[in-house]
Amino acid sequence: MTKIIDLSHVIEPGKAGRKFTLEMVGAETVNPNVIRLENQWYIMHNISMVSHIGTHIEAPYHILKDQADLAAIPLETLMGPAIILDLRGRAPKSAIGIDDVRSAAERAGGIRPGDIVFGNLGWGPFYGTERYAGNPYFPPETIAWLADHGMKLMGVDAGGVEVPGSEQHVSHYALFSRGIPLIENLTNLNRLSKSRVQVCAFPVAVHGLEAFPVRVVAVEED
Numbered sequence: 001m002t003k004i005i006d007l008s009h010v011i012e013p014g015k016a017g018r019k020f021t022l023e024m025v026g027a028e029t030v031n032p033n034v035i036r037l038e039n040q041w042y043i044m045h046n047i048s049m050v051s052h053i054g055t056h057i058e059a060p061y062h063i064l065k066d067q068a069d070l071a072a073i074p075l076e077t078l079m080g081p082a083i084i085l086d087l088r089g090r091a092p093k094s095a096i097g098i099d100d101v102r103s104a105a106e107r108a109g110g111i112r113p114g115d116i117v118f119g120n121l122g123w124g125p126f127y128g129t130e131r132y133a134g135n136p137y138f139p140p141e142t143i144a145w146l147a148d149h150g151m152k153l154m155g156v157d158a159g160g161v162e163v164p165g166s167e168q169h170v171s172h173y174a175l176f177s178r179g180i181p182l183i184e185n186l187t188n189l190n191r192l193s194k195s196r197v198q199v200c201a202f203p204v205a206v207h208g209l210e211a212f213p214v215r216v217v218a219v220e221e222d
């Protein structure tokens, strides 16, 4: 049987912690050629939002102005086999070392070239609470190890991977200088029963944009 698991948070406008507002308008205000009868429910919206909201993907263009924006990320990067690294039970704000990801990868059957790598920090349930910001992090050498073993896309069930207080954004740089996008705020990783799943994570393709919410979906086959 095929099981489809949503790894994305639902965005609740006005409650997302960052700017995300919907302004409902009649369809005729967007397209004067359409006919909308008085009181007819025929709506569109103006959206005002921060690009980093909810479960979102960051393109290398986030910190490297000459690198890929959302529209330039190859589709091949955004789907395919994913390995789930079980990194739960770690102290807040602790560094995840090479030995940690190596043993988690071994337990999950090994990273293969071209894998999507999701770190399950067990942090998803803290989303929206004060604890959420204290996630364990991935120093650049750990990210380099994952990249050297074939990681093409990274995701975590936390607000990020960065070394706390890093002014040079060293973990972001380790990813983006290698062309690896990052998905932040994954959820439901605990609902996966396998350490290898198929994943799709397609944001809309926008030129000149560095991040956008993304619907991340895992497919498990029995």
Ligand SMILES: [Zn+2]
Residues within 6 Å of the ligand: 052, 056, 058, 184, 211
């Ligand atoms: Zn972000």
